[in-house]
Amino acid sequence: MWFVNFSKTNCKNCYACVRVCPVNAIRVKDEKARIIKERCIVCGRCSKACPQNTKGIRSEKSIVKHFLKSKEKVVASIAPSFISTFGENSSKIPNALKTLGFDYVEETISAVDPIIKEYNIYANKDEENTYITSFCPSVNNLIQKHYPEIINNLIPVVSPFICHGNMLKEKYGEDVKVVFIGPCLAKKVEAYDNESIDAVLTFEELEKWIKSENINLKELEESAFNNISLHKRLFPIVGQPIKDISNQDTKKNIISVDGIEECIQILESIKRGKFKNTLLEMSCCRHSCIGGSGMPEDGISCYERKQNLSKYANNLLIKNKEGINDENNYLSKICVHKEFQSLNIPLRIPSEEEVEEILNTMGKYKKSDELNCGSCGYKTCREKAVAVYNNMAEINMCMPFMREKSENITNIIFDTTPNMIVITNKDLDIIQLNHAARKFFNMEREVVKGLPIVMFLEEEKFYNVKNNNKNIYKEKVTIKQYDSTIIQSIIWVEQSQLMIWIADDITRNEYIEKKLQNMKIDAINMAQKVINKQMTVAQEIASLLGETTAETKVTLTQLKNLIQEEEENI
Known part of the structure; x- marks a missing residue:
């Protein structure tokens, strides 16, 4: 399974996912939508757009739970945008993670310095090329899969969370399990083949996990990260990652772009050679990471999330002086270089x-x-x-x-149906009638349309069907004005407020049936006459036979007597 997909059972052919996919990475086969992973940039828009909530995001929570139950050390690398999600409870999150079983909790942003340093180098290159930051894995996917011709414009460095994962392995040992927790689904794909990150959870998954364990954040003690500067805490906001660079006198123009459509427009412009000597900070999600695909669907607007970040950062700055980042000793050993390869399948x-x-x-x-x-x-x-x-x-x-x-x-x-069909509105005015009905009423479509049905048929039955909501089926009636007999059904469609009259003209059938009935009666009468006549003949024959038999008997008797007399005289 790809990291994001749909449930086949609930897919309803609405094509909402296809409409929102910016790179046409949805395949519809046998009327079911599936994600084409070779084209997918894991922006998460399809899963949010699905009205049937059929999204299937592959969760690694079970893997993380397995790590926590083992004897291995587990460290959480949490993205700075957690503040925008958890708001006033943000200071409770480190202890919440430790309650879940994590041994260590550190902020991903603590490992960003080597990457920003590389960006600064590219921002000061003395040539006309345009370069694109590699912070956002969905933007990286977009370029690798759909704009391979400008891969060389992508700054060849890893994402901050990969850099942090490598740093944590250096700090706690290669055997430590690193779990990244952030606002982005695409991080799951990026981490899949990277040994520095062992599992990825989204903030949505973390929030549900905390609730399922009945952890009340308000009851936990506060715990803050003190060695992160105010500027770094605001990195999830558009323009902040390269703010320090843009404030310098760089040799390249600095532009921040957020939103997939805007990113695609810029990439198309780069293909056409429209951008020169520019450094582009690109984020696939609108409002950058605070609008990430892995954020909880809690109804909190991106502007509220931005406010949460600013408020938390300022309050922390008042309570604690900015600490010195003691991670530099580990970061100095980390290689941040990465070669981006074309993943394009045309x-x-x-x-x-x-x-x-x-x-x-x-x-x-x-x-x-x-x-x-x-x-x-x-x-x-x-x-x-x-x-x-x-x-x-x-x-x-x-x-x-x-x-x-x-x-x-x-x-x-x-x-073309031989049935007569008339459709009326709730006031029983004719809306539509078919050819068979027009022929029966001997009227043209334009003449009949709009007329009340009661001009042609008995109104009482129509009103009874409508008022009592009890349809009539296959009723035999005679329409005197048309000298016809029909079988009719009258149906009231409550939902559409329409009346439908369906009928068969059985006048000819009735005539034929009556004629056949008369022929049967005539045949029976004729048969009766023949039988009667035969009986008469039989009686006459019997009578004649009776007379001849009697005469024969008399003659035979006389002959017998004569013979007897002759014998006596001898």
């Missing part, structure tokens, strides 16, 4: 004929058919066609096409 580019063929399957045969509405998640219909060609999208993601297709099918069924 899309297959279809020919113009192949694009046209795909567009045609979406019902787009001419330029005016390409609405470019963006409902599918792609900016243009042609961009969607390329996605279909690369098996990233499906034809039925085109909402206008599917709606038109559905309406066409509905209209075909509506107009």
Whole structure:
């Protein structure tokens, strides 16, 4: 599983994730959305946009719990933006982490000096190149996966949390387990193949963990980090990481950029050679780290988070003098250099004929058919066609096409069915009727539309259905004014406030059935006459047979007597 994905069960084909993904890293297959990890920059926008809350973020909390139960030492490296999340309870977080079982708790920002030093070197390079900070892992992913041609513009140094992880291993020993806790989902990916970080938790995961352990932050004692300067505590705010550099007389222009759309605009401009001699601080998330993808969804605005940071930092400055960073001895041994490699996997580019063929399957045969509405998640219909060609999208993601297709099918069924159909509004005025109904009423569509249904049919039954909310199904009635017999159903659709009349004209069937009935009766009568006649004939035959039999008997008797007399006289 990739670090962020969706539950297949709850995906409802809304394409909200596709619409918000800035790099088209969502594949829709079999009507289910999945993340393409080769394109994903782990900005977290898709999971926040999902209305079904189907996000599946791979948590490493179980790994961390396993570390805490073992005999190994575990140290938490916590990002400075924790203050913006926990507000007035921020000073309780170190003790909360120790209550959970961590042996040591240190701030990630304590290891930032070597990185800022490298940035300062690039800010003072005497040439025209433009350079981009490598603080933000999502920006790094964006450049490596989608803008490989400007990888050389990315300053080749590690993120502060990687530097801090290396420092903690140097400080506590290679066997210590380092758990980074921060506001960013992309840190999970960056740490995956890095030996200096053993697990990553987001602030959202930490907040839920603290609640599940029934730890009341208000009941814990305060514990503060005293060796962090006010300026460093404000690093999660846009522009702060390079504030010291921008305040100097550098050879390059210093620009801060936050938000993925703005970052993409700048990267496109760099591709076109529009930026020269500039150092760009880039953050994928709007408002930088205080708007991070791993922040809790607690309804706190970024401006409140910024206020929490400033208030905490100023209060701490009043209570404690800025301490000396005693981590320099360890940091001096850390190599912060990193080579960024291209991770770009280009899309297959279809020919113009192949694009046209795909567009045609979406019902787009001419330029005016390409609405470019963006409902599918792609900016243009042609961009969607390329996605279909690369098996990233499906034809039925085109909402206008599917709606038109559905309406066409509905209209075909509506107009070709032999059933008569009339649709009225709640006032029983005709909205729509099909061809069979128009033929039955012998009226044109334009003439009938808008007329009350009671001009053609009995109104009482319609009002009874509507008022009693009890539909009529397959009722046989005779309409005298049309000299017809029909089977009708009257249905009230409460949700849409519509009345639907569906009927079959069975007048001819009734005539044929009546005719058949009469033919049956005539046949029975005829059969009865034949039977009667046959019985009469039979009776006459029987009578004749009776008479001849009697005569025969008399004759035979006389003959017998005559023979007997002759025998006696002999």
